[in-house]
Amino acid sequence: MSADRAGGVQSLERAFDLLERMADAGGEVGLSELSATSGLPLPTIHRLMRTLLDCGYVRQQPNRRYALGPRLIRLGESASRLLGSWARPYLAELVEATGETANMALLDGDEAVYVAQVPSRHSMRMFTEVGRRVLPHSAGVGKALLSELPPEEVRALLARTGMPAATDRTITEPDAFLAELERIRAIGHAVDDNEQELGVRCLAVTVPGSPTAAAISISGPAGRVTDAATEKIVPVLHAVAHRLALALRDAGAPVA
Structure with missing residues (x-):
């Protein structure tokens, strides 16, 4: 398996893990909460959340917290x-x-x-x-x-x-x-x-x-x-x- 392919699979797994953690938290979380529960660094979480946001799977609230999005x-x-x-x-x-x-x-x-x-x-x-x-x-x-x-x-x-x-x-x-x-x-x-x-x-x-x-x-x-x-x-x-x-x-x- 190439490094690119391995990295892509890992990113996908991490994105789904973040969605699951959001659901477990009631559907709305902050980035610091996700970092604390997932163990991932904030820059990684921010990059994944921006991708999920662009795809409509999460949305950002006025208070800057993230919520599960309508595409789900x-x-x-x-x-x-x-x-x-x-x-x-x-x-x-x-x-x-x-x-x-x-x-x-x-x-x-x-x-x-x-x-x-x-x-x-x-x-x-x-x-x-x-x-x-x-x-x-x-x-x-x-x-x-x-x-x-x-x-x-x-x-x-x-x-x-x-x-x-x-x-x-x-x-x-x-x-x-x-x-x-x-x-x-x-x-x-x-x-x-x-x-x-x-x-x-x-x-x-x-x-x-x-x-x-x-x-x-x-x-x-x-x-x-x-x-x-x-x-x-x-x-x-x-x-x-x-x-x-x-x-x-x-x-x-x-x-x-």
């Missing part, structure tokens, strides 16, 4: 649609095995966004529009996704979004919610028990090693998604999540 929206939307199309056959397996509606959601900023769904065949079934965004504290997929984050990041997110009650069962206190996330980590799945909508229960697990934080779930009437049904459904959720993870790996996405 198109890439993100296309990637979400593709991820959803990969997931649908696996969601169909969930519907076949459980009889309930199956969903896939991603953590996008401070919200959970649904990117795929396969509906139940029951006449009484749950329906969530693909593209719908929800605050993660009141949804099974959101709780599963947040259970993967450090507590301090969860607290910061909750401080930004607030914890409005969707029903009288919604957890609205940060300490209680962090205790719920600890329980989710212990048992390996999240439960939305009438917290997003009365009469509806949802069971969710994360997709291990997804290129972006992702979770799959089933949702149905509380009278069908009982504790007894949960014991049978959760192993199916985990099995499908791992098969989906393998599919993403085979498609080129790294899986842990």
